[in-house]
Amino acid sequence: MASVEHSQGYFAYVRQQFARNRLGVAALWVVVGIALLGAGADFLANDKPIIASYQNRVIFPIFKSYAVGLGLSQWNEWEVRADWRSLAYEWAVFPPVPYTAETIDPVVQRSKDRAPSMRHLLGTDDIGRDVLAGLIHGSRTALSIGFVAMGIALVIGIVLGVVAGYFGGWVDLVISRMIEIVISLPTFFLIITIVALVQDVVYAGRLLLIMAIIGLTNWTTVARLIRGEVLRIRALDYITAAEALGFSTLRILLYHVLPNAIAPVLVTAAFGIANAVLIESALSFLGFGVPPTVVTWGSMLFRARADVSAWWLGLFPGLMIFLTVSSYNLIGDALRDATDPRLRGTT
Numbered sequence: 001m002a003s004v005e006h007s008q009g010y011f012a013y014v015r016q017q018f019a020r021n022r023l024g025v026a027a028l029w030v031v032v033g034i035a036l037l038g039a040g041a042d043f044l045a046n047d048k049p050i051i052a053s054y055q056n057r058v059i060f061p062i063f064k065s066y067a068v069g070l071g072l073s074q075w076n077e078w079e080v081r082a083d084w085r086s087l088a089y090e091w092a093v094f095p096p097v098p099y100t101a102e103t104i105d106p107v108v109q110r111s112k113d114r115a116p117s118m119r120h121l122l123g124t125d126d127i128g129r130d131v132l133a134g135l136i137h138g139s140r141t142a143l144s145i146g147f148v149a150m151g152i153a154l155v156i157g158i159v160l161g162v163v164a165g166y167f168g169g170w171v172d173l174v175i176s177r178m179i180e181i182v183i184s185l186p187t188f189f190l191i192i193t194i195v196a197l198v199q200d201v202v203y204a205g206r207l208l209l210i211m212a213i214i215g216l217t218n219w220t221t222v223a224r225l226i227r228g229e230v231l232r233i234r235a236l237d238y239i240t241a242a243e244a245l246g247f248s249t250l251r252i253l254l255y256h257v258l259p260n261a262i263a264p265v266l267v268t269a270a271f272g273i274a275n276a277v278l279i280e281s282a283l284s285f286l287g288f289g290v291p292p293t294v295v296t297w298g299s300m301l302f303r304a305r306a307d308v309s310a311w312w313l314g315l316f317p318g319l320m321i322f323l324t325v326s327s328y329n330l331i332g333d334a335l336r337d338a339t340d341p342r343l344r345g346t347t
Contacts, residue, residue: 021333103133
């Protein structure tokens, strides 16, 4: 159908226009780099060796930890008790940062020992946890919060927006009133209230709870945008032709309406991910975020409040938050310019 061909041509046009925006492309590479950092966090910062020879056999502790997590293997008794950094290896290859985000260095006991040094390049927090390891592992949490929360918002917003725009009438009226109700809710204070009320019940799942609440309260912008696009597309000739040919409503929505309405939503998604990262960081900074055992950029800033002289605790996590949020905002700006030729002074 012409609609699918038009959709493919439009996406090619958006990619071409996006590639011309140097700041947007640079920001995209920054996000890709942070994503790779999070994906490979266990191999970049860990107190276990990547590969080692111990008692005349080759072991892969980090790889085995993944197998244990997937239920494909189990730790031996000595592996459970092992201090991986002090075992008598014949040879071993450790990650560049030989600490996890939770590893407490017993050598760090005085305040001056926590400052950046050759042992801890970016310093440690007040209990001796390496800041660089926390930044690396915190990138995984930051991105997962952004993508999961925005993923929930996109699913809800796209479904309700398409239904409201295509069917109209009382369906549109009900969904529009739902959107107005959710918009009126103060998201940040709502999250604080819910987390404070149920933190003892879902302590271990507080991170998932935060993701869910952010997603369930941020779908309205997506829904309104999709609804407007579907209202416009609904009146086009190829939709009328598809209906006259007897295509099912589901096929029309999936193959002819949604592909032509989805591109502008990418702009909202980019800004939404940045907003989710900021919300989690603010919650953790205030002490309402993830449990203390989970290291995020926001929780590292929370630790910085206890000692204003520990400048490294506020500087480096703050820079990571700033870099990530700015990158998503630049990507959103570039996508907005690429999807709307009027913003580029063209017709």
